[in-house]
Amino acid sequence: MKILLKYPLSVFLFIVFTVFGALQCTQNQQPVNEDLAEVKKDIFRTNTDFLNQTNALIRMVSGKPEQAVLQQQFEALRTTYKNMEWAVEYFLPQTARFINGPALPEIEMQEHVEIEPEGLQVLEELLYPYDPANRDEVIRMLKNLTNKSNAIKVNFQAITISKDQVFDALRQEVFRISSLGIAGFDTPVSGTSLKEMPHALNAVKKILQLIATDRSKEKSLVRISTEIEAAVLYLNHHPDKNTFDYITFIPKHLNTITSLMIDFRNQEEIPAIEVTSALNKNVRTFYSKNAFDPNAFVPGKEFEMSPEKVQLGKRLFNDKILSDNHTRSCATCHIAEKAFTDGVEKAMSLTDSPLKRNTPSLSYSAFQHGQFWDMRKDDLEGQSSDVITNKEEMHGDLSRIIAKINSDPEYRTAFRKIYKGRKTEIWQLQNVLASYIRSLAAFNSDFDRYMRGDQHAMTENQKKGFNLFMGKAQCAICHFLPLFNGTVPPNYTKTEQEVLGVAENASNKILDRDPGRGKFHETIAFLQHSFKTSTLRNIGKTGPYMHNGGYRTLKEVMDFYNKGGGKGFGLKADNQTLSDAPLNLSDKEISDLIDFLNALNDH
Template sequence: MKTLSKYPVLLFLYSAVALFVLYHCKNDKQMPIYEDLGTVKQGIIRNTNDFEKQINDLISLVSENSDEKLLQDKFESIRKTYKKMEWAVEYFLPHSARFINGPALPEIEMDEHTEIEPEGLQVLEEMLYPYDPENKAEVIRMLNKLTNKSNTIKTNFQVITVSKDQVFDALRAEAFRISSLGISGFDTPVSGVFLKEMPYSLNGIKTTLEQISTSRSKDRALKSIVAEINRTTAVLQKNTDRNTFDYVNFIPDHLNKITALMLEFKDQENIPDVEVTTALHKNAATFFSKNAFNPNAFAPGNEFAYTEEKAALGQKLFNDNILSNNNNRSCATCHIPEKAFTDGLAKSMSLENSELSRNAPSLNYAGFQHGQFWDMRKEDLEGQSSDVISNKEEMHGDLNVILAKISQDKTYQAAFKKIYHSQKTEVWQLQNVLASYIRSLAKFNSGFDAYMRGDKSAMTEDQKRGFNLFVGKAQCAICHFLPLFNGTVPPTFKKTEQEVLGVAVNGENKAFDKDPGRGRFHETVASLQHSFKTPTLRNINKTAPYMHNGGYKTLKDVMNFYNKGGGKGFGFTVENQTLSDAPLQLTDKEIHDIIEFMKALDDR
């Protein structure tokens, strides 16, 4: 989006023409509406003006040495104003959004091995809760940077054209943002005021839908959406305590209804899809709809698209020793289906029967990550498979030698030829069928999924309490994002996060594990040292032992580690720890309930 402000007219004229041609050629779809939605833009600009004024007011209050409570109240007003237009900024200006309300962590330029200073509302939150007058100059500096970003919003929305299909797509993304990041308090980890803010995000959706609606939906879907948002807001106003809020029923009873009704609005208004491949299918009514997610959004290109035929061939190869050098090991050796495709060992064993350096990660839901292995050294599953096969300690295979073996097998050759329509099997095709099989392992049929789809008998009372704790008091969901429960950030799912937890060698938590993790490949980036991918918690009950080193034998061990505040809580020096070191103060019963909830994530 950086080019947006440099060549706005040329860029959007070109985009409009290109999209016109695209939709015109697809004569089975209705032509999109390209009129500039001036009313919508004016609303965004008004919110931006309010945002900027409130920032300047806070600068004055800080300069005048006002008391902490007054500063916090004004800051919360700034955040609420931003929430009204979050849907637009996140969609149309994602780069700016990262520096307005992104995590208070450095933005990392991986290719350059450099860090960019964090800024924005989350950085300011850490400075204001509590407020130290010694940081006065730094708070004002950050507020001035926020003012600059506010100007960026206004400048861009004064010149860009926004169409009805884009606006709806942005509003739908915001509804899903609320259902994942919003409901977890992801962007208010210190103040915890997210339940107070959520009505402003919802009303931003409601107001904008009213602006783009016509008579086709006013007395139908729009009316239902407005009524549901009003009901949802009323629930939020009754209880804003993150530790006692009923998340487990709030999501299916309210948030899921809003996203489902938005699809009805889209159909009634005849709004076409924005033609971009996304992780969440355009026809998914909720996060928990069957087949809601598109595995192709995580594939390296169109030719790698998932098919059942590819997955079936991949499954056969996955279980075939032909992939190893001496035909004595298959992928299934270390990834056992009954153990959610782990091996049950603390650390996997090499071909020479010696211990490897890390625990075998689960392959369930691995297809919904941008970064494979604990250290994320490979971007996708295609790269992951070749890395394991060629590793001399794991399979010691050679992809070209394997292709030669496959060429001698008439069954394999016929299958590859049928799928790829080529006379000769290529390395990328071998990688792709294995990756396709792994992508097929995400079932989304746990008790939790059933509950979110309306089956209120699918979880026990302990599990329901556990989910409320998971999202609320324990703050697990600010790293293990709903609904994938991994580190792939919703609602766009374009980035998978890593975390620095300060993990110990084992569950006794007496010695720090010095594995550099992702830092091994970025030695000059301080924030990546000892960082590891945030894995999914789906099927976690089947994948003991835990952590990258397999040092934590049980989920109780893991919960005790988090409850204490991670490595710092145990006295380790972990300057770049991203996990909060504040003790969670969970009781034994609360830990039990959270573990019971995690069992509800087992696929059936």
């Protein structure tokens, strides 16, 4: 059954979520001190400004405003939110979702529920350009923002915040700026992201100054403040997203700030939050060698990786014991030299006939919530068993495979050593295979080396390509730094899907009919023909491209995006989430972009 939630019911759900979040935040907290009282006062002051500006916009829209003046006031409202984004995103994530989330429906998958989008990004679409015919809808969205502002006030009056939480929130905010903010994720229409970043960075500086003690005031705090001021100065002088030098700014300023924050935490003797998270608590930058923890994506503690699991999983991955007739292993279709793809348009069945979709890469698949193109399995454990038991792929029987393993002395001994059990169970087989796949993330590309300080690791054309990737080509608003997939930073709790309007092949004349995620959610129009946003890491090794393998080269892929996806080619892709506006990239710019994408190949 489909339930389409419209207000006021969605407001009710929102209140339930925010109150629940507030109750969670009250548990196991340190007592509030005077410094943190000042932090809360700052949040309240900013929120009051946000509420007043929202009401002023309501009054303005109720009259006959000039578009330029209306947009100017809206941009001021957005920058005010940026001053408290660090706190709202961390302590009240559900509130943040309805203030500044994507202008797309929120989906509750299990209940087939589609929740109407709202907030600043929806308003941006209504105001750029502004049509007076949409006045009532603009006012409705603004009134919803007043409700969220009131929720912020109520929740922060109720919850207690601790110094370790505040620091963690500020650190996450800098990582948010370093991925979503600098890419323009929440300003896709207005393109004002670089103008907003100084406000978010200055908010971080101000709160750090409020929580700092004499331990750091003359040391790391001075260095962070100086670095933030330098970053803000550069941003203020270079507000154009299409000409901004991202490849210089990120390592020179943003990576430096996140690194200095670890020094601040150490000098202040602030304990790290004891929660397993995708981004390791002690890494200095997004691009540190061990920045990401695959264990944040496992279904439970007993599924966590170990070297022994990885080694055993690799052996089984290459063993034909997993297929019914012992003719195929996982490695048959996932070839290491091809970044664990097979290099052909469609995956081939056991009888050498083409299947429906292209074989996806397994490299970096650990950092996704949803496996396969249609995300039908939540984790890699489910992915492995789905492939093994598929009659067209491996046609294996898990019970029979386990019996073979238990009768093999070497396998039996290896499993017992890892799991301390008398007999191997199915979940253990799934887990060792998944553990090996989780290890397939080297993070040693030329791009990674450059971001770690090797100024000669990328060519000048690749640097130009990265700047295009972040700016004019708008790639990074869907393929988020630094994983370059659709798992949303900095919390990494959700992986996004997109509707691109992919055609059957690069002639772009006939829309591909594969429903994607829509096959499992037939009543949700938003999900029809939607597919997971997979990683671009190793993309130079994984052609042909798209879910159907219909695009043989990266040039064909870039031509598709440059035109505006399926709708740009005139295909009937009514629910396309990719903008259909042409990118107007020149042949040289496309060549530079492709050069950059090849810099994402691991060595």
